[in-house]
Every structure is written in C-alpha cells, then in structure tokens.
Amino acid sequence: MSSAHYQALEPQTSDEDNEDIERPPHHHIHQNHPHPMVRKGGVARRRCILPLVGGALFFIAFCYLTLSGDTRIALGLGGGSEDSEEGSHHGLGKQGVLESRPAHWLLRYTRQEPAKEEFRGSTTSQETEFKLAKQEPKLKITRRRHRFNPKIHSINFRPLNESLHVCSENYEDHRQFMQDKPRSEYGQLPIIYFVTPTYPRREQIPELTRLAHTLLHVPRLHWLVADDQEKCNDFMDTLLNRFGIPFTHMVSPMPSKFRNEKPAPRGVANRRAALQWLRQHNLTNGILYFGDDDNTYDLRLFSEIRKTQRVSMFPVGLIADYGVSGPVVRKGKVVAFLDSWVAGRRWPVDMAGFAVNLEYMAQYPYVNMPYKPGYEEDLFLRSIGLQMSLIEPRGNNCTEILVWHTQTKSKKLGLVRLESKYLDDRSNLGALLLNLKLMGVASTTENEGRNALISKNGKEKPHSAILS
Ligand SMILES: *[C@@H]1O[C@H](CO)[C@@H](O)[C@H](O)[C@H]1NC(C)=O
Numbered sequence: 001m002s003s004a005h006y007q008a009l010e011p012q013t014s015d016e017d018n019e020d021i022e023r024p025p026h027h028h029i030h031q032n033h034p035h036p037m038v039r040k041g042g043v044a045r046r047r048c049i050l051p052l053v054g055g056a057l058f059f060i061a062f063c064y065l066t067l068s069g070d071t072r073i074a075l076g077l078g079g080g081s082e083d084s085e086e087g088s089h090h091g092l093g094k095q096g097v098l099e100s101r102p103a104h105w106l107l108r109y110t111r112q113e114p115a116k117e118e119f120r121g122s123t124t125s126q127e128t129e130f131k132l133a134k135q136e137p138k139l140k141i142t143r144r145r146h147r148f149n150p151k152i153h154s155i156n157f158r159p160l161n162e163s164l165h166v167c168s169e170n171y172e173d174h175r176q177f178m179q180d181k182p183r184s185e186y187g188q189l190p191i192i193y194f195v196t197p198t199y200p201r202r203e204q205i206p207e208l209t210r211l212a213h214t215l216l217h218v219p220r221l222h223w224l225v226a227d228d229q230e231k232c233n234d235f236m237d238t239l240l241n242r243f244g245i246p247f248t249h250m251v252s253p254m255p256s257k258f259r260n261e262k263p264a265p266r267g268v269a270n271r272r273a274a275l276q277w278l279r280q281h282n283l284t285n286g287i288l289y290f291g292d293d294d295n296t297y298d299l300r301l302f303s304e305i306r307k308t309q310r311v312s313m314f315p316v317g318l319i320a321d322y323g324v325s326g327p328v329v330r331k332g333k334v335v336a337f338l339d340s341w342v343a344g345r346r347w348p349v350d351m352a353g354f355a356v357n358l359e360y361m362a363q364y365p366y367v368n369m370p371y372k373p374g375y376e377e378d379l380f381l382r383s384i385g386l387q388m389s390l391i392e393p394r395g396n397n398c399t400e401i402l403v404w405h406t407q408t409k410s411k412k413l414g415l416v417r418l419e420s421k422y423l424d425d426r427s428n429l430g431a432l433l434l435n436l437k438l439m440g441v442a443s444t445t446e447n448e449g450r451n452a453l454i455s456k457n458g459k460e461k462p463h464s465a466i467l468s
C-alpha cells in the first residue's frame with residue numbers, strides 16, 4: 001500500500017513559463033528580517049543581542065538545511081508566497097488580476113514508491129482480458145487511503161488541506177464491443193485518461209450516466225472520476241462498475257478555506273487529485289483530457305485527441321457570448337484565440353478545449369492547477385511550458401465542434417412529504433425514494449411542505465387509501 005500523502009501543494013517557486021507575470025517579493029523562511037530591536041538598539045545593546053540573533057538565525061538556517069528537500073516541502077517551507085496571498089483567489093473577471101497575482105499554488109510531485117498494483121490496462125494482453133471478461137465479471141475493487149499526515153496539518157505554514165482517497169478502481173475493460181468492433185481490434189492505442197471532476201448535486205448521477213453512455217463507445221480509455229466530497233459514495237461505485245469501463249473513483253474535496261469564496265474554485269481540487277494520481281502511477285504513455293460531466297462529446301473527439309503529440313486544441317461550442325471558444329488557425333498553425341473573455345490569459349481556452357500527451361507533460365515537474373477561478377486552464381498550460389508553435393490544431397484545423405459546453409439547469413433537492421410508515425415494501429415507494437436519496441436527487445420528509453400528491457382516476461387520494 002503506497003503511503004503516498006498528497007503533499008502536492010506548493011507555492012510557485014520555479015515556473016519557468018511565467019516570466020511575464022510580476023510577482024510580489026517572496027519571503028523565505030531563511031531570509032527573516034532582523035528583529036527591529038537589532039536595528040534600533042545602541043551599540044552596547046547590539047553587542048549582546050547580536051550573538052543571540054546570530055545564534056537564532058544560525059539555528060534556523062541549520063534546521064532548514066538539514067531537513068531533506070521533501071520534508072521541507074511537506075512542511076510547507078519550500079519557499080514562495082506566504083499568508084498574505086491566501087484568500088486572494090476570487091479574481092474572476094477582473095482585468096489585470098493576473099499581473100498582480102502569481103500562480104502560487106503549485107503541484108509539486110514527489111516520486112512515490114511504485115504502487116503495489118501495476119497499471120494493468122496497458123500491459124495485459126487483449127486475449128487474457130477478453131477471457132476474463134467472458135467469465136463471471138468480478139469487480140476488482142481496491143480501497144486505499146491517501147491522507148495528509150496529521151502532523152503536517154498541525155503546522156501553520158501551509159494550512160491547505162487537500163486529500164485524495166481512491167474509493168474503488170477497475171483496470172479491466174469489461175466491454176466486448178465498441179463501435180461495432182471487438183475490443184481486441186483496438187490493439188495498443190494510447191490510453192485516454194479522461195478526468196471528470198464532479199460534485200454532489202441533484203443532477204450528478206444523471207450527468208454521469210449520460211457521459212458514461214458516450215464513453216462506452218470509446219476504446220482504450222481510463223475514466224478518472226473525482227468527486228468533490230469527503231466520503232465515498234457507494235452508489236457511485238456500483239454505477240461505475242456496472243458500465244465496464246476501466247475507471248478510478250476518488251474523492252478529493254475542495255479545501256475548506258475555499259468553500260466560502262465567490263466564485264469558489266470548483267473542480268480544481270478534483271483535477272489536482274487526478275494529476276496527482278497520474279503522477280503517482282508514473283504514467284508517461286497516454287493522453288490527458290479534462291472532460292466535465294455535463295459536456296456533450298462527439299465520438300470523433302476521441303480519435304482526434306488520441307493523436308496528440310504534445311498539446312492539441314480545438315474549438316468548444318456553447319461557450320459564453322460567442323457560443324464558441326477556440327484557436328484561430330492560419331496555414332495549419334494556431335496563431336491566436338477567439339474567446340470573449342481574455343483578462344490577460346495567454347491561453348484563453350476552455351478546460352474541454354485541449355488535450356495533453358503525458359510523455360510531454362512528464363517533462364514539467366511543476367504542474368500547476370491553481371485555485372484561481374477563471375485562470376485554471378491558462379495557468380495549467382503555462383506550467384507545462386506551452387508555446388504557440390507546439391499546439392496541434394484538431395477538428396479539421398479547428399473548423400468543427402467536437403465538444404459542447406452544455407449545461408444542465410440546476411435545481412435544489414426535491415422534497416417528498418410522505419409518512420415514513422408507508423416507506424416499506426408494501427409499495428415501490430420505499431425503495432424508489434431510498435434510491436433517489438442515495439443519488440442525491442430527492443429526500444423525504446414527514447412534516448415539511450405539502451403532502452405528496454397521490455392520485456387515482458384523476459383524483460387525489462389520501463395516502464392511507466393507497467399505501468396502507
Ligand atoms: C481540513 O480538513 C478537515 C476534514 O477534511 C476539516 O475538518 C478541517 O477543518 C480542515 N482544516 C483546515 C485548516 O481547513
């Protein structure tokens with residue numbers, strides 16, 4: 001069991017691609033300002049204080065240098081921005097925000113001991129998998145916990161509180177056919193790691209169900225579903241297992257300090273957790289794509305992104321004012337971007353508008369997905385050293401829409417007022433309403449609101465007449 005904590009978060013220290021962003025001066029722990037007394041005191045006072053201060057500074061420097069690099073990082077001493085910047089992540093829509101605020105939260109990956117289970121998806125031969133799939137489909141569920149060491153939490157330097165907990169995973173593809181071909185005919189195509197951040201709400205299960213029915217047609221895909229909550233949802237485990245698509249279900253709640261921000265950086269903790277998972281598995285072969293649960297995906301998207309050498313881009317439909325966001329392409333090269341919100345973003349693209357080759361991404365140890373609403377794509381792409389000339393335009397030189405930013409109308413939880421004594425197996429309603437509760441769609445109440453309407457022949461009936 002790999003005891004990988006999620007020591008992912010570090011302030012910006014070496015993002016080589018952010019040279020045009022001004023950064024406020026950083027305080028390093030070993031560059032403590034001298035105590036004011038030292039400056040103000042007379043010569044005699046200085047004489048007795050200086051050795052003390054010198055000793056203290058020496059002690060701090062000694063501690064700093066003797067801690068291993070990783071320990072320093074775990075303790076949050078890696079350098080960079082300090083508390084003054086915290087809570088400054090609500091810059092959505094403000095012009096010039098980028099100039100004054102650096103990308104300070106940084107994923108700093110550390111090599112972990114290889115996890116016990118190898119990633120079998122890319123190594124098992126197709127035939128073996130095929131036989132396995134024909135037998136009783138057994139669920140391969142493993143449970144693992146990755147948590148911060150509580151000791152690390154108690155240290156004040158970096159109170160960011162991220163966790164990544166794998167609820168269940170399945171590396172075996174239980175599908176026999178995709179798009180009219182048996183699975184074995186897809187050979188060793190690079191695997192698409194399809195990262196879906198999701199969060200509990202009434203529409204969550206329907207969205208994931210619809211998305212799954214798209215992904216069922218896509219060969220060689222591993223679905224990373226990262227839920228923004230603390231506890232694993234067994235209902236979702238069962239759902240994901242039923243599809244037969246290789247998947248990893250994890251929970252990675254947004255750190256509590258961001259929860260009350262407006263806008264809250266939604267989906268960031270999830271994507272960071274998925275990036276962490278990819279790094280922990282040392283995956284350098286395959287394609288990363290961030291696919292939200294409410295988008296609409298054309299199946300051609302998947303064959304397009306699978307060809308990604310470094311970073312590919314394509315227009316996304318139904319974005320903001322123009323109904324589209326995407327690259328401007330001339331003579332087969334990306335030269336600029338069409339998007340109604342620029343705000344200093346060098347890469348003004350939607351999260352669903354690009355794909356990244358993992359081998360390319362692996363060259364950049366400081367992969368950054370900051371908690372900064374509106375700037376996640378831009379700063380992520382900067383952190384992997386993107387250059388205009390590296391971008392591969394897809395979708396017939398960015399003339400076609402292969403992905404749509406559809407949004408489902410969101411409503412609050414349903415409420416059904418029904419006496420709990422009727423929620424048993426005398427009718428379907430007990431089991432139905434329990435399922436709806438597990439899916440986070442509706443809950444029951446005994447005394448709130450109007451009694452639930454139950455009718456027969458066009459007339460409302462008392463609950464007792466039908467259910468008792
Ligand atoms: C860290 O997370 C735990 C549980 O996830 C929560 O109870 C605690 O308040 C959090 N601490 C901070 C500083 O955010």
Ligand SMILES: *[C@@H]1O[C@H](CO)[C@@H](O)[C@H](O)[C@H]1NC(C)=O
Nearest residue numbers: 111112113114281282283284
């Ligand atoms: C990670 O992958 C690289 C290249 O595939 C390989 O050289 C390296 O040994 C691997 N490291 C671990 C820890 O598995």
Ligand SMILES: *[C@@H]1O[C@H](CO)[C@@H](O)[C@H](O)[C@H]1NC(C)=O
Nearest residue numbers: 330331332333394395396397
């Ligand atoms: C994109 O445009 C370039 C230059 O006009 C052309 O050579 C190339 O074939 C086009 N690619 C596609 C997929 O149409």
